[in-house]
Amino acid sequence: MTLSLALTAAAALLAAEPSSLPAGHPPLGAGSQPSAAPSPGGGALPPGHPAFGSDAPPSGTGALPQGHPPMTGRAPPNAEELLQQLEGMQGLRERDKTFEIASSLGKLYYANGRPSEALDYLLQAEAKAKPARELFLAQKKKLGTGAVKSAAEAxxxxxxxxxxxxxxxxxxxRAKKGDTAGAVACARAALEPVLDVEVMRANALMLTSDAPGALKVFEGVLEVAPSNADALFGRSALLYETRGEDVKALHTAREGFEAFAMAHPGSPRTPLANKLARMVGEVEKAGGMTKWQATRAEDRRIRATKLDLQHQSPLMARGPMQGAAAPGAGSGGDNTAAPTISQETMQAMQNVEHTPELEAQLTQTVEQGEDLLAHGRYDEALAAYRQVMPLRPDGRVKAGLAWTLVGLGKPTADRVWGVAVSSDPAAVDQLGETLKSKGDTRGAKALWAKLAASAPDYAARASLQAKLEP
Incomplete structure (x- = not known):
């Protein structure tokens, strides 16, 4: 219901209220006075001018619509004036009202920033519609999964x-006559303005810090209209905001945002609903808001200390193939052993957002590593591959890292080479092509020869022998 309708209904309510005019004062809206009645200035009114206080329309305009407030020659009251007049009416809150009057008053208070005072009137309106709600739910259950007709169709x-x-x-x-489908259709039409009132009451409850009450009202709206946009979005947002540690509630919130986006693809809120659905899904997967925030904090720490490819931290400079020395090992031990990384750190590294900028940096670093390999600068190539491996452990990076360790003669070279060949021999083969294209034909043939010895089946399929011929 719009504010203008609320104002009209409130004005009509006030018009029906007994007045306390001075003794002998003509009632506002009384019958027509003679057209020659003096004007406020003392002169006669122009011909055809409506008499003051008359509820008769100007000549030639026809009768006023039924229920139209009497024409008094005064401007209609604004919202603030109406509220002042309403508050002067004794027993207004307790007085029995129709749904339309009660909902109009609730709308008037709500729209003017007074949600706590709107609640009483909104509840009164819902009480008037309770029989329609109960009838709809009972008849809908009886109807089953059948489609609900529109009021016009029924x-x-x-x-x-x-x-x-x-x-x-x-x-x-309709229900008494056994017309279940018709009863459902007519009751559903009756509930359409009621759902608007219920959504407004849920919002008023949120504004007055009653989140559980608001959730209950939203659930009631969805019981009647499962795709109601305001209830779907409002319930999901409230669950996410107030029950972030409840995984079941988070699941419901995510499904609600997804349902909103599916049912209302053209809504301006749909992009936000999609974004929130993804965010709630991450929190749900993490096991709650606290755990998710801890993961995000670790993610930020990793970004700051390990993922900056331009300004390397000491740990990043050592790279993923270098970790803490084994117990009792001296400083001269092999520096290519696997690092000791906590499970939380590994999880954070896997959850890093791969932005286009980060991907471009990774690709550039891999290309630099391959160029360094082609020029025999293995130590520098190793540093490049160490930077990339935690973020992009694909076949290309594994192949480059393995060939780097082979070139350096590291004890771990055979193991890393075996992993690279067994997981993606084609990537190792392609590294040979890259080395050849950069002028390292000798290195390319050495790589292919080692690949042929390590993976004879692949060598036969890929015709590696032809690449080894002079």
Whole structure:
């Protein structure tokens, strides 16, 4: 319901309130006075001018619509003036009201930044619609999975002005006659404005710090309308905000955001819903907000200390193939042993976001390593591959690292070479092509010869022997 309708309904309510005008004062909106009645300035009114206080329309305009407030010659009150007048009415909150009047008052208070005062009126409106809700749920259960017709398709006979309670009566009559589909359609139409009121009450509860109450109301809306946009988004956002350690609640929140995006692809909130669905999914996978935040903190630490390819930290300079020395080992031990990395660190490294900028840096570093290999600068090539391996342990990087260790004659060379060949012999073969293209024909043939000896089946399939011929 719009604010203008709320103002109109509130004005109508005030018009029906007994006035306390001075004795002998003509009632506002009373019958027409003679057209020659004096004007406020003392002169006669122009011909055809409506008399002051008359509820008769100007000549030639026809009758006023039914329910239109009397024409008094005054400007209609604004929202602030209406609220002041409403607050002066004794027993207004307790007075019985129609759904339309109660919801209008709730809307008026809510739209003017007074959610706590809106709640009473919104609840009163929902109470008037309770029979329609109960009838809909009962008849919908009876109908089963069948499609719900529109009110027009079911011939409910409603229009935009049909009161909610009248629509509920029509639905009840359909149910008595055994017309389940018709009862569901008419009751669902009656609940359409009610759902708007319920969503507004949920928002008012959130604004008054009653998150559990708001969640309950959102659930009620979704019970009637599972794809309601405001309820889907509001419930998911509230679950994520207030129950971040509850994995089950996070699962529900993620599904809600996904359902919103699927049901409302054209909504301006859909991009945000998709983003939140991914974010909630990460928190759910981590086991809750606290664990997810810890992972993010570790991720940031890794970024700051290990993933900067331009400004290397001491650990990054050592690289992934160098770790703590074995117990009792001296400083002269092999510096290509596997590092000691915590499980949390490994997880954080795997979760690093691979942005286009990072991928470009990684590719550039791999290409530098290959160029260094082609020129026999193995120590520098090893440093380059150490930088890339934690982030891109693919066949190309493994092949380059393995051939670097072979060139340096490291004790771990055979083991790393075996891993590279067994996992992706084609990548090792391609490294030979790269070395040859950079002018290292001798190195390329040495690599192919070693590959042929290590993987004879692949050598036969790839015709490596032809590459080894002069």
């Amino acid at each position: 011939g409910c006979g409603f229009n935009a002005q049909t009161p909610v309670e009248e629509m509920a009566k029509v639905a009840a009559e």
